[in-house]
Amino acid sequence: MAPTPSSTPGSPPAPAWTPALRLLADRPLVVLTGAGLSTDSGIPDYRGPGAPDRRPMTYQEFVSGPAARQRYWARSHLGWGRMRRAAPNPGHRALARIAPELLITQNVDGLHEQAGTPRLVALHGRIADVVCLGCRTTSARAALHDRLTELNPGYAERHAAAPVRPDGDVELDDTDDFVVPPCEHCGGVLKPDVVFFGENVPPPRVERCYAAVEGLARAGGALLVAGSSLTVMSGLRFVRRAARDGTPVVILNRGATRGDPLAAYTVDAGCSEFLTELAALRS
Structure with missing residues (x-):
């Protein structure tokens, strides 16, 4: 240098x-x-000075079953509600x-x-887009956010203190009661249209x-x-x-x-x- x-x-x-x-x-x-x-x-970033160790969910974990997707979407729903206001x-x-x-x-x-x-x-990719892993239909994340809010009344308020993570989700372990809807077109699995680790x-x-x-x-x-x-x-x-x-x-x-x-x-x-x-x- x-x-x-x-x-x-x-x-x-x-x-x-x-x-x-x-x-x-x-x-x-x-x-x-x-x-x-x-x-x-x-x-927040992943690896800046003082950043805590963060391990995003992998694609293989996401498709492993409903429990993993419930955990992902509960955290992501809360994070998206905050991240979409970033400028x-x-x-x-x-x-x-x-x-x-x-x-x-x-x-x-x-x-x-x-x-x-x-x-x-x-x-x-962009966290503002959603894709169905079945029919590959893409849709706006804002529309899914509204569905999740309706299906999980009061959820965001109960977990308002959960810290935000870089990928648009939050730090949260209590996700067992979160309701995740299927694709409106085919009933398939919805995923944010972003590249996960493992993809x-x-x-x-x-x-x-x-x-x-x-x-x-x-x-x-x-x-x-x-x-x-x-x-x-x-x-x-x-x-x-x-x-x-x-x-x-x-x-x-x-x-x-x-x-x-x-x-x-x-x-x-x-x-x-x-x-x-x-x-x-x-x-």
């Missing part, structure tokens, strides 16, 4: 992220975002102004879409992301990672592809990441502050 530039005598010291900003100032960009980008919107923060809005060649997000909260980012791949990201999404990252090498661009620890391969693979192609990588994250050895610069800072400054620099 390059050293921090020296300041003019008598001037404030240059921010440690100045070299990274200079690298990103006028290049074509692909941006990969993770949960750390949404913490300023009140949504884009300055980091989301800065990325919308930057308008990268492609924004790849590992987040399912839909806040990049709300901010107006023009070219976007929601790698893991694969749909190949067309992955191919579009690889194509954008590979295009950076031809265009003299850079890959910016914002708010991801790169713990899971679904995001790390794009960092590896960029590094293989000789494309510079900048990683902006609170704490270390699996991609740090491949980065030209690592910036341990808040996403909102850095991205706001980058958007101003590129405007």
